[in-house]
Each structure stands twice: as structure tokens, then as C-alpha cells.
Amino acid sequence: MNNPVTKATIPARPGSSRSAPANPDAERLLPTPTVKEKRSTKWQKLQVLGTPASTIHQDVVAALRDFIIRGELQPGARLPERALSERLKVSRTPLRESLRVLASEGLIELLPNRGARVVKMTPADLQHLFEVLKCLEACAGRLACERASDAEISEIGAIHRRMFTHFLAHRMPEYLDLNRVIHIRIVQAAHNPILESTYYSLSNRMLWACALSNQESGRRWEAAMNEHEQIIQALEQRSGERLATLLESHLHNKYQALAEQI
Numbered sequence: 001m002n003n004p005v006t007k008a009t010i011p012a013r014p015g016s017s018r019s020a021p022a023n024p025d026a027e028r029l030l031p032t033p034t035v036k037e038k039r040s041t042k043w044q045k046l047q048v049l050g051t052p053a054s055t056i057h058q059d060v061v062a063a064l065r066d067f068i069i070r071g072e073l074q075p076g077a078r079l080p081e082r083a084l085s086e087r088l089k090v091s092r093t094p095l096r097e098s099l100r101v102l103a104s105e106g107l108i109e110l111l112p113n114r115g116a117r118v119v120k121m122t123p124a125d126l127q128h129l130f131e132v133l134k135c136l137e138a139c140a141g142r143l144a145c146e147r148a149s150d151a152e153i154s155e156i157g158a159i160h161r162r163m164f165t166h167f168l169a170h171r172m173p174e175y176l177d178l179n180r181v182i183h184i185r186i187v188q189a190a191h192n193p194i195l196e197s198t199y200y201s202l203s204n205r206m207l208w209a210c211a212l213s214n215q216e217s218g219r220r221w222e223a224a225m226n227e228h229e230q231i232i233q234a235l236e237q238r239s240g241e242r243l244a245t246l247l248e249s250h251l252h253n254k255y256q257a258l259a260e261q262i
Helices: 024-028 041-049 053-069 081-088 092-104 123-147 150-168 172-189 193-216 218-236 240-259
Strands: 108-111 115-118
Touching: 053 081, 053 092, 053 193, 081 092, 092 108, 092 115, 123 172, 123 193, 123 218, 123 240, 150 172, 150 218, 172 193, 172 218, 193 240, 218 240
Parallel strands: none
Antiparallel strands: 108 115
């Protein structure tokens, strides 16, 4: 690719739970190793990281994904491995393993012998992504109205009301977190595991795109909130076709908002 590469700056985030995936309390509670344990590679890894490798890997993936989705790492920006390793308090090995996961999700691009950078969505990429997402969410909406329990629908409504309080307080990160939860819960309420797994494979790119579109326009954010009000009403009424239409329209409007910026 010939796109210019932008060097990203990773600002410190004091007090962030994601800034230090390792658990210092767990490390302090580790017992004193025996001579045999000291010679064990497994023990040495636990001592250095303070938490199982699988947890470290998951935390690093989640933190990097969060940096991208929240805009700390902009499209086209190089991922500075040293700065990220220092901020996350991990070595280069788990960091690079996590980058491969994000590459499989379509959020970053691995560059041969040059590290990685956040992908730039082309207009065609964006169009293709949202064409599929509209179909998946519309199908999920129809099925959720047929199959969801009353308790599931009630819970989704409660999450929506919490999201509305964040909207009123102009707390975009918290709003986006609950926005994503609502869409995921509707998909889960369809009780179709194939639909759910397919949706998950695309959901992070969708969240990233939605965050970019909402951040650019206060008017779009207000419109999105109004659309969510109608979506919840249709779900509570178990109106499958109406919910499917509303979800398709909601995603189409998000697509248009983002397409104008590319």
C-alpha cells in the first residue's frame, strides 16, 4: 500500500484498568518457589507476568482493540510497539500475538518487517461491511421477536435506559459501550448460534465504524438515540418486521454518516 503512515502517540491514561493488564495483587500472593520450580519455564513466566498467559493475551487484545475503537490509534497510524509494551506492561511477544488477533479481525494490517498499522477502510470496504451487517441484524431482530424471553427483552430495555442517561450527560465512551451491548443482546436473543458467531466476527469493525461516525457529528448522535428508542419499542411489542426494518435503517444511516467522511 502507498498510503502515508502516521506515527501514533500513545498518551498515558492514569487510573485506567486497561493500562496494566498484569495483576500486582496476584503476583504478591504467589508462593516462594522451590529450586525445582525456579528451573521451570512455566514458573518463570508466571513470576514475570503475575497472571496466566491466556489472561495476559486477552487483556492485551482487549486494550489494543479499545485504543483503536475509541480513536486513540487513528486509521493509518503505525502501532508503536515499544510505547505500547511500556504502557501495557508486557513484553513484545504477547503484544505481537495480540496484533495477529486484531489483524484477523480486520482492525490492523501487519506490515512485513515494519510492524503494524491501523487499517484504513475504503468506501468499498465500508459498503460491503454494512451490507452484511444490515442483513444479519434484520434477521436477528425478526428471530428475537419470536424467540426472546420476556426477561431478555426487559433486560435489553433496561440497558437502553442506562445508555440514554449517558447520552444526556454527553458521555460518549460509556454510551458506545452500552450501544454495542444492546446490539449484541438482540443478536443473542435470536437464539441462533450460527448467526451469533457470524455477527461476532464483524462486530468489532462495526463498533469502530460507528464510533467514528458518532464522534464526528452531534446531530448524528441525537438521531441514533432516537432510532434506538424506536428499536426498543418494536422489540418490546415483538413486532419482528418493524424491528428488522428499523435495524436496517439504523445501520444504513450509520453507513451514510461514515461514508461522508471517507
